[in-house]
Amino acid sequence: MSSDEAASFGRYLLGREIDAASCDLYRTAARALAYGTADRITRFALRNPWSIAPLDGALALVQPDAPLRKKLLLMAAILETRPDYCDDFLPRDRSVRDAIAVAAGVARAGVLAAFGMLLLPFVR
Amino acid sequence: MSDFDCIVVGSGASGAMAAQTLIEGGARVAMLDGGYRDDRYAPLIPQRTFVEIRRTDPGQFRYFLGDGFESAAFRKVGAGAQLTPPRRFIVERVDELLATASRSFTPLESLAFGGLAAGWGLMCGVYSASELERASLPKTPMHDAYQIVADRIGICGAGDDARRFTVGDLTGIQPPPPLDPTAARLAANYERRREAINARGYVLGRPALALLTQPKDGRAATSLRDMEFYSDDGGAAWRPAATIARLAPHPNFAYYGGELVTRFHEDDGGIAVEALDVRDGTQRRYGCRRLVLAAGVFGTARIVLRSSGADARLPLLCNDYTYVPSLVAGRVGRSMPERTQSLTQLALFHERASADVAVGTIFSYRSLLLFRLLREMPLGVRDARILMQYLLSGFIIAGFDHPQESTMGKHVWRAPDGSSPTGDRLEIAYDLTEAERRDHREREREFAGVLRALGAWPLRRVHPPLGSSLHYAGTLPFANEERSLTLAPDGRLRGSRNVYVADASGFTFLPAKPVTLSLMANAHRVAEGIARRG
Numbered sequence: 001m002s003s004d005e006a007a008s009f010g011r012y013l014l015g016r017e018i019d020a021a022s023c024d025l026y027r028t029a030a031r032a033l034a035y036g037t038a039d040r041i042t043r044f045a046l047r048n049p050w051s052i053a054p055l056d057g058a059l060a061l062v063q064p065d066a067p068l069r070k071k072l073l074l075m076a077a078i079l080e081t082r083p084d085y086c087d088d089f090l091p092r093d094r095s096v097r098d099a100i101a102v103a104a105g106v107a108r109a110g111v112l113a114a115f116g117m118l119l120l121p122f123v124r
Numbered sequence: 125m126s127d128f129d130c131i132v133v134g135s136g137a138s139g140a141m142a143a144q145t146l147i148e149g150g151a152r153v154a155m156l157d158g159g160y161r162d163d164r165y166a167p168l169i170p171q172r173t174f175v176e177i178r179r180t181d182p183g184q185f186r187y188f189l190g191d192g193f194e195s196a197a198f199r200k201v202g203a204g205a206q207l208t209p210p211r212r213f214i215v216e217r218v219d220e221l222l223a224t225a226s227r228s229f230t231p232l233e234s235l236a237f238g239g240l241a242a243g244w245g246l247m248c249g250v251y252s253a254s255e256l257e258r259a260s261l262p263k264t265p266m267h268d269a270y271q272i273v274a275d276r277i278g279i280c281g282a283g284d285d286a287r288r289f290t291v292g293d294l295t296g297i298q299p300p301p302p303l304d305p306t307a308a309r310l311a312a313n314y315e316r317r318r319e320a321i322n323a324r325g326y327v328l329g330r331p332a333l334a335l336l337t338q339p340k341d342g343r344a345a346t347s348l349r350d351m352e353f354y355s356d357d358g359g360a361a362w363r364p365a366a367t368i369a370r371l372a373p374h375p376n377f378a379y380y381g382g383e384l385v386t387r388f389h390e391d392d393g394g395i396a397v398e399a400l401d402v403r404d405g406t407q408r409r410y411g412c413r414r415l416v417l418a419a420g421v422f423g424t425a426r427i428v429l430r431s432s433g434a435d436a437r438l439p440l441l442c443n444d445y446t447y448v449p450s451l452v453a454g455r456v457g458r459s460m461p462e463r464t465q466s467l468t469q470l471a472l473f474h475e476r477a478s479a480d481v482a483v484g485t486i487f488s489y490r491s492l493l494l495f496r497l498l499r500e501m502p503l504g505v506r507d508a509r510i511l512m513q514y515l516l517s518g519f520i521i522a523g524f525d526h527p528q529e530s531t532m533g534k535h536v537w538r539a540p541d542g543s544s545p546t547g548d549r550l551e552i553a554y555d556l557t558e559a560e561r562r563d564h565r566e567r568e569r570e571f572a573g574v575l576r577a578l579g580a581w582p583l584r585r586v587h588p589p590l591g592s593s594l595h596y597a598g599t600l601p602f603a604n605e606e607r608s609l610t611l612a613p614d615g616r617l618r619g620s621r622n623v624y625v626a627d628a629s630g631f632t633f634l635p636a637k638p639v640t641l642s643l644m645a646n647a648h649r650v651a652e653g654i655a656r657r658g
Contacts, residue, residue: 009216012506021182032192033194053507056506061501069505070198073198077196077495080185080493082185090175090511090513091460091490092459093458093459102510106503
């Protein structure tokens with residue numbers, strides 16, 4: 001497991017740096033679930049952090065249980081159970097502007113997934 | 125050989141009720157039970173609300189994800205998928221000690237203290253007269269037994285449109301807990317469209333729950349911490365453990381945990397019960413005058429088939445179950461109240477005929493955590509998180525159970541298996557007929573239509589494996605004629621003199637209403653008959 005795998009995944013999921021304790025917990029969890037070895041796609045994503053979003057989006061459509069997705073989902077579960085990040089997961093009152101931002105995010109996710117589909121054969 | 129008047133096998137909902145009735149009737153009772161408990165997670169869970177825990181407890185990952193992070197692992201939906209780490213003890217060592225094989229059916233069994241009811245969703249439903257008749261349960265004794273069980277466990281419910289399906293004419297029912305805002309919106313829509321929804325054969329109401337909303341018998345009312353998937357709310361939620369804890373100090377009651385009952389042998393001197401000590405594999409023998417099997421439908425079937433030596437196929441009933449994740453659009457992008465509960469908020473009943481009632485249940489989704497939903501989304505994890513956080517306050521899970529009658533192609537039998545500690549396994553063949561399949565899918569389409577009328581938009585229909593409803597019955601059916609591997613109306617196993625079955629094995633029909641209250645009422649009825657006969 002790359003030493004900054006946890007930090008990269010945390011940064012991708014929340015858009016900011018995550019604390020060292022969450023990274024440690026991720027490493028412990030990945031070992032416990034035998035997620036330690038990185039496949040080609042995960043190695044590529046870690047070397048090129050810009051590719052995590054398109055590859056994750058594409059894999060969600062074609063291989064939801066891919067190792068990269070399993071690791072990202074594990075990191076999401078870890079972050080969800082950390083008090084520092086619970087506001088990124090708990091429901092809260094949102095404005096119309098937030099709704100537009102969420103809709104725009106979904107549209108962007110579609111574009112990224114399409115790009116990921118093009119990228120995937122080269123990475124594999 | 126008669127060390128005890130009665131041995132009760134199993135500590136689940138049936139076993140607990142049967143034991144209480146027998147003790148109250150003056151019998152000396154021993155309870156033999158697998159007895160697995162959660163000693164690991166329960167002490168870690170603070171007595172705070174779900175939101176408070178999320179904001180403050182740095183150790184929450186242990187009981188939300190498990191010490192081995194097993195809840196965070198990617199896996200498909202199956203029976204028991206809803207078991208959180210503090211509830212996993214319910215299935216501890218089941219794969220190893222209760223060998224089962226099936227290509228079409230995924231049962232959930234338990235060797236836990238409290239059995240499957242240790243994680244029961246607490247929803248209750250009184251069977252109608254015609255449902256009792258089809259299930260071969262006597263109307264008047266069951267009616268009386270429902271009231272006795274309700275008085276023991278404490279039930280909340282409402283006097284609304286659904287009352288005849290939930291608590292019927294039971295008295296002493298406590299008021300329901302407050303609705304959360306998402307469910308309240310659906311209930312308000314129902315009020316507006318009641319006539320049209322009723323015309324489709326559906327009624328909506330508050331479910332009856334074995335949850336205290338007012339103090340009772342030393343138990344506190346629910347504190348609405350929204351932690352029902354993880355803990356028992358200080359005893360407000362009824363579990364068999366609560367009843368057994370009250371029986372424990374009684375001089376006529378003895379509890380033996382760590383025992384897997386394998387078979388019995390009856391002769392003129394009484395009944396010898398053989399058990400396997402699950403801790404060290406040694407064999408033990410207990411003696412009694414009367415044996416009450418309440419080991420759950422599959423557990424009881426194993427014991428009876430081994431003891432009789434019969435090479436027979438037993439019938440099986442199980443409710444086919446579907447769930448429909450849905451979105452209440454008017455509630456997305458909102459906060460949720462801190463004080464609420466995770467149990468069924470609303471129940472829908474579809475009555476086609478008096479004994480043909482399908483049951484829908486509506487839960488608001490929050491305390492099972494967001495990450496479980498992210499893996500189901502066809503989006504990257506980051507974008508799925510952002511979207512689902514926004515939608516969560518309007519996200520509901522609607523479940524739908526179908527009634528089940530005895531039809532072809534649903535059987536269970538015993539087969540040799542050298543790798544199992546008991547030397548055998550249970551084989552299960554369970555296939556819906558084409559007509560059943562068609563009928564269920566058609567009914568589910570109607571259910572989805574009613575959800576839409578209530579303002580909830582179904583996102584998809586998920587059919588978990590057969591067996592996932594966890595409602596099982598019918599392996600040793602009640603029969604009026606003398607026939608082996610059936611039960612006499614008083615619960616006595618035909619061919620035996622003093623062996624009784626107190627779980628749902630005897631039901632000849634499985635209504636879609638939650639079975640637990642009825643199997644408790646039946647257990648009380650069977651035990652009362654034993655106590656009366658002395």
